[in-house]
Amino acid sequence: MSAPIIHMENIKKHYGNVIALNGVTFDVRAGECHCLLGDNGAGKSTFIKTMSGVHKPTEGTITFEGKPLSFGSPRDAMEAGIATVFQDLAMIPLMSVTRNFFMGREPTKGRGIFKRFDIDTANEITMAEMRKMGINLRGPDQAVGTLSGGERQTVAIARAVYFGAKVLILDEPTSALGVRQTANVLATINRVRSQGIGVVFISHNVRHAMAVGDRFTVLNRGQTLGTATRGEINPAQLQDMMAGGQEMAELEGSLGGTI
């Protein structure tokens, strides 16, 4: 198996006297989908924010492509090749797909004061990249506000991939989507993975995770409860680990096994 692109060792994060992360170890290899599972409040968000350079860990080491690394800002992480698609997607509904796609990284032509936004190239690239992801846009000037949730998610993923992501962190990409759109997004994850990009898929939905995941790490109360590879574990076991075992079993009993 290939060496991990990014390896996070024993990450701890404290906010004042609150311990959000208490020793999390996690890694991603090229071309795999590593699912990070956990219930609300388990520390998933804090952890991915540490991974994407938003927070600095209080303790612990980050190794990126074999070298120790410390990100000063999200920008540093982005430049290194760690792209994060947050739940809010960093998309602006009033702006066109092209303008969103290239937001902050506009291609230019010309020099000096004539340096300008190369809108034709940008439009072409956007249309082509979206087509690769299986979405036919009405036009590159279509506002993002007119896209469905799944399509927006795909724009965000396509953007990250186009700008050379080596690791793609997806923060609950399927949480607000319908059945079909979820299927589309999971298919997109598959496509991205087959291009050799390491995908970190954060979710609390075991079914969605099982559909695309190669490895599964469960986070509970700021700690990793262990990592399992596909085939070693079944959905029920994952569900149990996420919920912290005991109480969930009781609840599930009273709900007749519907969760």
Add this chain to the structure above:
Amino acid sequence: MSIDTLARADERIKSEPFLTKLMKRPELGAIGGVVLVTIFFMITADRTMFTLSGVMNFMTPAAQLGILGIAAALLMIGGEFDLSIGSMVAFAGMVFGVFVVNVGMPLVIAIPLTLALAAVLGATNGMIVLRTGLPSFIVTLAGLFVLRGAALVGLKLFTGGSTQLRGIREAVEGDFLAPIFSGDAFGFVMRWLAEAGIVDSFKSGVPKVPGIPVEIIWFVAFAAIATYILLRTPIGNWIFATGGDALAAKNSGVPVRRVKISLFMLTAMAAALVAIITVIDAGSTDARRGFMKEFEAIIAAVIGGCLLTGGYGSAIGAFFGAIIFGMVTIGLTYTKFDQDWFQVFLGAMLLLAVIFNNVIRRRVTGER
């Protein structure tokens, strides 16, 4: 699936009618407004309104407001307001007057200094807004009073008790920069056109319109540059992104703080430019200069299609918004209507524009 089938257009999408495409332009409302107002005055106003001199007559106040309006539009697209620009006109006018009259600076020093001071004040506004996270509406409302008061106090201080500072025209007379900031431009073109009989001239052969007032040139140039920057440069994309969703923009690598502070600086400098032009033109400055202009500038921007919530709008729209303003203020004097209808018109126009913009935005972005 082959690439070919992928590339084929989605069969569920109808081709877009021309009108829908047109509706997507934020400046549509303002252009429609100009057409309507023109038709209105064609019918009601004296015919001299649409002669060359009549057009210059209403374009001059339109230009003075428009320079503010375009800057206000850029700032609004960037997601912020500046209510202090009217007072900034008075304050910058006072400072400029003191520089040329009391200190005796040549324009080549006085103008950059005035603009720089305005830029610093604009940046201060921006910093306060960003640091405190308070709405710019409130922060610059404070600026509205502070600068107006400072202008008044400053005038009294430097004139020995008067609220008007005179003698500016005499002080700048003969300065090589004066023609760029005052009087009329392209006089030679007008003379040539008069000789050729294309424009009206007096019996002596002097054209009735001696040239294009410089503010109109500044206005048109500013509108063109602002539109270019907004639509065709990365900075333009950053402005839209910053106003659309500052956090999303920041996460995508847009320098949101820099964009906002630059825009505050720009509006303040636009106010200073208007102050310099109008003060030289009038030959004096007083504390009431630029009174209410902050609201008129914002109204021009809103008529031009800017959303109050930011992230959407156009500079060229504000250009037309300002022209509507100029036409109505001046145009009413060519009609039999009471001039004070202007205020009524102003309010009605604002309300109409806001409602119209909201409907258009929903259509364009498919918000439900």
